Every structure is written in C-alpha cells, then in structure tokens.
Amino acid sequence: MALRTFLRTLGSNAPSVDTVTGTGRILPGAPLDLTVHLRGGGADLDVERLRLELVVRAEDREADGSTAWNNPYVVTAVTEGPFRLPAGAHLTREVRVDVPWTMPFTHARGERLRGSRVAVRTELAVDGAVDRGDFDEIEVHALPAQDMLFGIYEDLGFRFHESEVKVFSQPWPERYRSRRSTDYWQELDFHFPDSWDYKGWELETVLITFADELDLHPGGNPPVTLSYADMDREKWAQAVERHVRRHWNR
CATH class of the missing domain: 2.60.40.640 (Immunoglobulin-like)
Incomplete structure (x- = not known):
C-alpha cells in the first residue's frame, strides 16, 4: 500500500x-x-x-x-x-x-x-x-585539482562534451582496477582537438579521487597519478599531455 x-x-x-x-x-x-x-x-x-x-x-x-x-x-x-x-x-x-x-x-x-x-x-x-x-x-562543485585538470584539457585543445556516471554490479573492468573503492565512477567525455587527428572521436576520461591525490585514466587506459601536494599547473600539464599522447598517438 x-x-x-x-x-x-x-x-x-x-x-x-x-x-x-x-x-x-x-x-x-x-x-x-x-x-x-x-x-x-x-x-x-x-x-x-x-x-x-x-x-x-x-x-x-x-x-x-x-x-x-x-x-x-x-x-x-x-x-x-x-x-x-x-x-x-x-x-x-x-x-x-x-x-x-x-x-x-x-x-x-x-x-x-x-x-x-x-x-x-x-x-x-x-x-x-x-x-x-x-x-x-x-x-x-569540482575540487581545485579537478578544476585544474579541466583547464589543462582546455589548454591542450580538448572540448568538454558531457559527464556520465557508470555503475557496475560486477567487478570493475580491468582498466579501472588500479585503486578502485566503489562500484561507480564518473566519466568525462571530451572532444579531441582537430590537430590530434582523431576527428569525431571523444576521449573518455575517468578521475578516481582520493583525499590527497587522484588517478586520471584517459580513454580507459592505466592512470597517471597526480598529488595535491604538488599542484604545479605546468608540471601537471606536462604529465597529462605526455600520458595521454603515450596512449593516443598515431
């Protein structure tokens, strides 16, 4: 009733x-x-x-x-x-x-x-x-570190498209198992810059956030870990670009 x-x-x-x-x-x-x-x-x-x-x-x-x-x-x-x-x-x-x-x-x-x-x-x-x-x-609202990453992606020419929360009742996919603690994650979809030769593609980025650092998974690949204790924008930008290009380079 x-x-x-x-x-x-x-x-x-x-x-x-x-x-x-x-x-x-x-x-x-x-x-x-x-x-x-x-x-x-x-x-x-x-x-x-x-x-x-x-x-x-x-x-x-x-x-x-x-x-x-x-x-x-x-x-x-x-x-x-x-x-x-x-x-x-x-x-x-x-x-x-x-x-x-x-x-x-x-x-x-x-x-x-x-x-x-x-x-x-x-x-x-x-x-x-x-x-x-x-x-x-x-x-x-995003944490300062998460905001900084949005700015870095923008500086690299990526354009934000949409956010999706994914839920799995089964174990996490292998690509996100580095330090998972939940059965859900937020996926941030960005359009690739034209200069990257991925026209029409999107980079699905997952941020797994902790109290002192976060893991950035670009396109389902292994993460780059960024510490809040060293939030140097230039260093972060270099680390993110190097990591993304390592997995998305053709």
Whole structure:
C-alpha cells in the first residue's frame, strides 16, 4: 500500500516531511549538513525509518534521455529510526552526510556539466510502506585539482562534451582496477582537438579521487597519478599531455 494512501486512513491531517540543506553547493569529501522537519498529523505515528540519500543520475540506469533520471543511483545514505511522531508534534532532526571523495560533481570551473545531476532524497517508511516524496537537487562543485585538470584539457585543445556516471554490479573492468573503492565512477567525455587527428572521436576520461591525490585514466587506459601536494599547473600539464599522447598517438 502506498504511504500516502496509508496516511489518509489515519485522518485528514497527514504528517509532512521537509528536508533543508545547509547549502545547495558542496564539494567531494566535505560533509553535507541537513535539517529534517517532521510534522505530526492527526494521529500518533510509528516511523520505522527516516533515510537521507545522496543520489546521482547514472547513465546506464536510464532508458533514454540525456538528462533523465527516473532511476537514480544511491552514492551514500544515512538512516535514523525507528521513532514515534506524535500527533501534531514538530520534530527536528539534524543529520550529517559524509560526502565521499569519489562523489560525482555537477559543476567544474563554475559551470554546470551536461548530464551530471545530484540530489538529496528523503525516504520515510511507515508500516512497511515507503514514501520518497522529498527530492532536492544540489550542486557538487569540482575540487581545485579537478578544476585544474579541466583547464589543462582546455589548454591542450580538448572540448568538454558531457559527464556520465557508470555503475557496475560486477567487478570493475580491468582498466579501472588500479585503486578502485566503489562500484561507480564518473566519466568525462571530451572532444579531441582537430590537430590530434582523431576527428569525431571523444576521449573518455575517468578521475578516481582520493583525499590527497587522484588517478586520471584517459580513454580507459592505466592512470597517471597526480598529488595535491604538488599542484604545479605546468608540471601537471606536462604529465597529462605526455600520458595521454603515450596512449593516443598515431
């Protein structure tokens, strides 16, 4: 039975849930603070579960559409409960979600990435029924190191096309197994420069991000690892160009 149908059997005044984000803009690796307001309805209610999910649009979970996300993928979640919501009461829950370093980002260099979407989804479970009514889209901005790589690609003549999140229920493909820690990854698609003789091709780049460094996989090839402790743009640019040309040279 749907939750709203169940709640209507309790009386005309159904309970409500509203989730408020401390900010609509976060970074990978930084905590996300949420405030959940619950208002009781016309009868006491035993809540089995209050769950806050950080979800992303995953390319291979959508039937079609470049930005559709009818079946988002849950990156991380926090669950509270069970607890009682008295009739007419107002309960406030402060919840902190630890955003992983591998969190797909929606913005780079201040601009939205085509195809990348992230939201906070609130789930309330009562008497075996689940309601996922509260769905708040947020922005995840690239880390300084990720922004720098976008600039380096641009300097090399690459043009960004779109972002896709890939999800594998099976083990990761061999090409990404260097230091994987999740069953998802963000793929950034760039058009090759005309001077590289790959007209019409795209370089599918995967960034596997950690607290102190990141792995850049160009086109599914082994990674070049770049440390945040030495974020020298010229050095990074030389390392990236050398690595990409090593695998894409003809």
